[in-house]
Amino acid sequence: MTVSASPVPPGPLLDVAELAKRFVVGSKRGLVARALSFSKPAAPPSLLHAVDDVSFTVGRGETVGLVGESGCGKSTLVRLINRLLDPTSGSIRLGGAELSDFRASSFAGNPHRARIQMVFQDAGDSLNPRYTAADAIADPLRRLKRMSGAQLKARVEALADMTGLPRELLPRFPHQLSGGQKARVGIARAIAVSPELLILDEPTAALDVSVQVVILQLLQQLKRELGMSYLFVSHDLNVVRLLCDRVLVMYLGKIVEHGPAAEVFANPSHPYTRALISAIPQADPERRVDRLRLGGEPRSPIDPNPNVCRFYGRCPKGTPRCAEEMPLLRPAGAARQVACHFA
Amino acid sequence: MTAVPTLAVDDLSVEFRTRSGVVKVLEHVGFRVDRGEKVALVGESGSGKSVTAFAVMGILDAAGRVTSGRVMFGGSDLLALSEHDLAEQRGRELSMIFQNPRTALNPIRRVGRQIADVLVRHGGATRNDAPRAAIEMLKKVRIPDPERRAEAYPFELSGGMCQRIMIAIALACRPALLIADEPTTGLDVTTQAVIMDLIGELAAESGMATIFITHDLALAAEYCDRIVVMHAGHVVEAAPARDLFSHPRHPYAAKLLAATPGETVALEHLASIPGGLPDLRRADLPPCRYAERCERRTDACAQPLPQRTVGDGHVVACWSPL
Numbered sequence A: 001m002t003v004s005a006s007p008v009p010p011g012p013l014l015d016v017a018e019l020a021k022r023f024v025v026g027s028k029r030g031l032v033a034r035a036l037s038f039s040k041p042a043a044p045p046s047l048l049h050a051v052d053d054v055s056f057t058v059g060r061g062e063t064v065g066l067v068g069e070s071g072c073g074k075s076t077l078v079r080l081i082n083r084l085l086d087p088t089s090g091s092i093r094l095g096g097a098e099l100s101d102f103r104a105s106s107f108a109g110n111p112h113r114a115r116i117q118m119v120f121q122d123a124g125d126s127l128n129p130r131y132t133a134a135d136a137i138a139d140p141l142r143r144l145k146r147m148s149g150a151q152l153k154a155r156v157e158a159l160a161d162m163t164g165l166p167r168e169l170l171p172r173f174p175h176q177l178s179g180g181q182k183a184r185v186g187i188a189r190a191i192a193v194s195p196e197l198l199i200l201d202e203p204t205a206a207l208d209v210s211v212q213v214v215i216l217q218l219l220q221q222l223k224r225e226l227g228m229s230y231l232f233v234s235h236d237l238n239v240v241r242l243l244c245d246r247v248l249v250m251y252l253g254k255i256v257e258h259g260p261a262a263e264v265f266a267n268p269s270h271p272y273t274r275a276l277i278s279a280i281p282q283a284d285p286e287r288r289v290d291r292l293r294l295g296g297e298p299r300s301p302i303d304p305n306p307n308v309c310r311f312y313g314r315c316p317k318g319t320p321r322c323a324e325e326m327p328l329l330r331p332a333g334a335a336r337q338v339a340c341h342f343a
Numbered sequence B: 001m002t003a004v005p006t007l008a009v010d011d012l013s014v015e016f017r018t019r020s021g022v023v024k025v026l027e028h029v030g031f032r033v034d035r036g037e038k039v040a041l042v043g044e045s046g047s048g049k050s051v052t053a054f055a056v057m058g059i060l061d062a063a064g065r066v067t068s069g070r071v072m073f074g075g076s077d078l079l080a081l082s083e084h085d086l087a088e089q090r091g092r093e094l095s096m097i098f099q100n101p102r103t104a105l106n107p108i109r110r111v112g113r114q115i116a117d118v119l120v121r122h123g124g125a126t127r128n129d130a131p132r133a134a135i136e137m138l139k140k141v142r143i144p145d146p147e148r149r150a151e152a153y154p155f156e157l158s159g160g161m162c163q164r165i166m167i168a169i170a171l172a173c174r175p176a177l178l179i180a181d182e183p184t185t186g187l188d189v190t191t192q193a194v195i196m197d198l199i200g201e202l203a204a205e206s207g208m209a210t211i212f213i214t215h216d217l218a219l220a221a222e223y224c225d226r227i228v229v230m231h232a233g234h235v236v237e238a239a240p241a242r243d244l245f246s247h248p249r250h251p252y253a254a255k256l257l258a259a260t261p262g263e264t265v266a267l268e269h270l271a272s273i274p275g276g277l278p279d280l281r282r283a284d285l286p287p288c289r290y291a292e293r294c295e296r297r298t299d300a301c302a303q304p305l306p307q308r309t310v311g312d313g314h315v316v317a318c319w320s321p322l
Helices: A031-036 A074-081 A104-109 A111-115 A133-145 A149-162 A179-191 A209-226 A237-243 A261-266 A271-278 B049-057 B083-089 B111-122 B130-140 B159-171 B189-206 B217-223 B241-246 B251-259
Strands: A014-025 A046-058 A063-067 A089-094 A116-119 A197-201 A229-233 A246-251 A254-260 B007-018 B021-033 B038-042 B064-073 B094-097 B177-181 B209-214 B226-231 B234-240 B308-311 B314-316
Touching (some): A046 A229, A063 A237, A074 A229, A111 A116, A111 A133, A116 A179, A133 A179, A209 A237, A246 A271, A254 A261, B021 B064, B021 B234, B038 B049, B049 B094, B209 B217, B226 B251
Parallel strands (some): A063 A229, A116 A197, A197 A229, B038 B209, B094 B177
Antiparallel strands (some): A014 A089, B007 B021, B226 B234
């Protein structure tokens, strides 16, 4: 492939800058009504700010965790980077190539497609029930690498070996596989085309703890062997802590804290991160801390006031200043950034 | 009052008849839940946690059959009750939060009405009072803007909100026993904390007993008083949460703890549990269903399973406990 043959450019693998995605929502009037009311000037539509001015990088061979509660924009951000959605503005550079120039609708046929792959949340739901494990793993190889015949068969078997899927399971359909085996098929399919960036969306959420351990260890080992970078999305903070070098904390479309995982977990700066970390269930009674309870309601992501901190109203700190001036993400220590007036 | 447990499950065995043979899903399962107590049932998928709950509620699948045991609740054996009497108990005295709120809620009925339905059927509310009482319930489970949300259909609400609607339905009639089957799976840790606290408050306030089904040992240890560990349809260990965490005695319970990610362990030190659950259709199932995965197996394991009391309220079904 021409793309992977080029020399490795310097700098981070993934460089996301000022990325934003706004969805138009809530126009009560239908198309016809709007067309007929041409005499009145149309009010601008409401916009849901799903991802708002997000910038970060993922280095080569690095694992970056993305955490935040549901509705915070994690999935939208992942879909933008994975080029399944078109951004409203901003740039997504992968190893020097600008990906936001390509339309999501035609990205499946783009040579860059093989460079970003994804392991989906529920291994069961993301496998085609009419494809055998071998078909599922072969599919991206056929489409993106034009492989066929003996070469394809050899590659599928090699991938099964790499992901610890017994070869005799390759002719089986998803319903004949256990949860852990389906997870292995999902991973084998994602790494089949040798991606540089692998996006993992809650890869172990549906698995038992004993199986989860094996899959996490497999992911760690594959990263070492294949030199991939991971963007790891999860709300299981205990898992993020195990796997990630750096962590990004998102709240209502914005990154509120960013830094080395060990430091952020040991000493969270943003009040939201603190609440999140104190809510992690702790089996050991000796290590249990007083939970920081969040009161109030999350602010609406629809037409948010650009001058009010997104966390205002739920934040235990909240002062009048937070309602007048949006805190920007600013450096806090050597490798950390936090968006709070008081951090 | 204190001496009589709210629920006592004794020697419960359940089998499922399938085309490929009889599956012995539960065998001699026993545990008790006292008033105001929170007991966790933990184990891998397939360990029989949910089947235990379904058997207690009398809602086993048609293929399932209770072959032995008693489920004592409020002075009567639930397994011996007629369907009519059981229906009177369910909803009012016995209540359940199901695993998947999206499929457990009625998709074509407004959520406020679904809560009102329970209040009218079991809570003695009239059709006129019920909507207001339903909104009160929504407030209690911290649904923002409850008046408006009561008018919503399940598909219009997020997963976390549907979960809270399920909880509102289950708690509407202040049951004496709540069975919560993975009530917080798929929720954020912050929402999970809110919901677990809410269940805890109700338990403390009204003396509600709770059976909490989960595979998250850390969650069980943090929120429950006692933990019952199940493996392949057997109760292998039952202990106060603190004791189980600090000194697990059954090899399986110890492995489960060692596989749970926590604050202090590195990924390399987490250990998986070798092997899988045995095929429960087998005729030659060993007395200990963990034996084939167990590193501590001895010749003694061929005998029928013991029930050894190893501490205060701490029972382990193992011939060579740790």
